[in-house]
Amino acid sequence: MTQKTAGLTETDKQAIEELRRRLSNELKEVPSHSDDYSLLRWLIGWDYKIDLIVPKLKHTLTTLAALKLHQADFSSIEKVTEYVNATCTAMSYYPGGIMGYDKEGNVVAMQPMAKTDPKSLLPTGRLSDMLINRIAESEGIMSLVRANEKRLNRKLGAILICDMEGFNLDLLWMPGMKAYMGLLQVLQELFPDAVRKVYVIRAPAAIQIGYNMIYPILAKQTREKVEFLGSDWKEKLHEVISPEQLFEHWGGTRSAPTPFGHIRMGGKVPKELRYNPDNNPEEPMPKQLTTVSVSARNFQKVVVKVDRAGSCLKWFFRVSSGDVIFSIDHSSGKVIRPVFRLSTEFVPEWGEMSCELPGEYTLTFDNSHGKLWSKEIKYRVQVIAPNKD
The missing domain is CATH 1.10.1900 (c-terminal domain of poly(a) binding protein)
Known part of the structure; x- marks a missing residue:
């Protein structure tokens, strides 16, 4: 029935x-x-x-x-957390995590945003990894929401708590803000009307500078849901979230080895975790790279033919300045690598995938968002046939 x-x-x-x-x-x-x-x-x-x-x-x-996220097991907070934490080696330096549920059954996510150190975080990994990681956690949250909706037979969503303890103006470093705002736009496009409420706690007066930068790109429904809580924030949270669902650091009674539980608390990324081309076996020699110039409002396609299923398609590229929209499609129309707007200012982009289907694979470098400037892209694309038995 x-x-x-x-x-x-x-x-x-x-x-x-x-x-x-x-x-x-x-x-x-x-x-x-x-x-x-x-x-x-x-x-x-x-x-x-x-x-x-x-x-x-x-x-x-x-x-x-x-991204094969529709195949992931997101049936519990623990499984979502495990999946997300395994996506990159520096994951513990991306503040946040799923806390629990509010009294209505909405999923509660915690973001200790002021614990981010963007100047050490951005040089750590590929921007695509950050995007995939955030999309994965968001899809994990919505999987939990859907499970509770089915159980309770009512529309639910995500409750986001933004903890601004430790906020300082260094967090408004422009490359970091640009990356964050780009990420926010991606998540809003992929997951509309997902947020039920945003609580901002422990926010100093200076936070208004950062909020004014973010406000214009917030969806209109989200703007109406943002609430800045005062010194009684613990009591206000307890009105909607049982203390048993909150870790000690946020006024709860939930048992955990640390006051933060499994919530990632960020911090400065150690130098040994930051990108070093000498430690990347996928970093090509300059002579192995092809250079292409993509004019403003235009795009360039690189088409490679894969004759045998199971072949490995590998790519590597750097953009001279700014960013480029990158994607990979198969001649059947199947999207192989989703459309991402990527900058390589700090870390180049590279990746590989096993080709399930023979045929033509089209790598697109899109500068259609550019108004004036061309983008010079240095890239390498390889197709490696599977070993013969």
């Missing part, structure tokens, strides 16, 4: 069915996003504008499928 979804109007139901019809192929591949409340979030997030929603939702579904 099909469970009826509470709180849906007739208009909601008709719009949800239209989304299912127009995105039937993509939703078959990522079926976890085809439930009523998941599709309702898209409708609310984009004011029920179906023609606007369809390509955006398609982008989310193909991104999750390309």
Whole structure:
């Protein structure tokens, strides 16, 4: 017997069915996003504008499928945490984590944002790794939300607590702010109407400078949900979150080996974890790189042919300045590497994948967002055939 979804109007139901019809192929591949409340979030997030929603939702579904996040086990907070923490060696220096649940069943995430050290963090890993990591944790949170929605039969979401203890103006270092705002825009595009409430705690007066920078890119629904709590923040949190769900550092009674539990507390990244080309076997010699100039409002494609399934496709590139939009597609139309806007100011981009399908693979370097300046890209693309038995 099909469970009826509470709180849906007739208009909601008709719009949800239209989304299912127009995105039937993509939703078959990522079926976890085809439930009523998941599709309702898209409708609310984009004011029920179906023609606007369809390509955006398609982008989310193909991104999750390309990253294979639809196959990950996100059935518990512990499993999400384990998956996310394994994505890179410096993960403990990315502050945050999933705390627990509020009294209504919403998922509570904690971000001790002021514990970030952007000047040592950005030179540590690829920007794509940071994006994939944040997308994975967000999808993990929404998987937990969907599980509770199914159990409780009501629309839920994420509660975000932003702890600004230790905030200083060094956090407003422009390359770091640019990376953070780019990341925020990506997550809002992929997960609309996911946030139920944002609580900002222990915020000094100077935080207003940073908030004024971020405010213009916040979705209009999110702006309305941000609340700055005063000195009684612990009591305010207890009104919506049981102390048993909060670790000691945030006024809770939840048992853990440390006052922070499993929440990552950031800090300065040790020098030995920062990127060193001498320690990267994928770093090519300069003569092995091909140079291409991508003019503003334009793109360049690199097409490689893969004759045998199981071949390894490898790529490496640097952008002379600014950023470039990078993606990989297969001749069948399948998205292999999702569209990411990437800078290589601190760390180059590289990666590899096993080609399940023979055919042509197209690597796209897109500068269509550029208004005036060309981007010089130095790259190497390799196809390595599988070993013969």
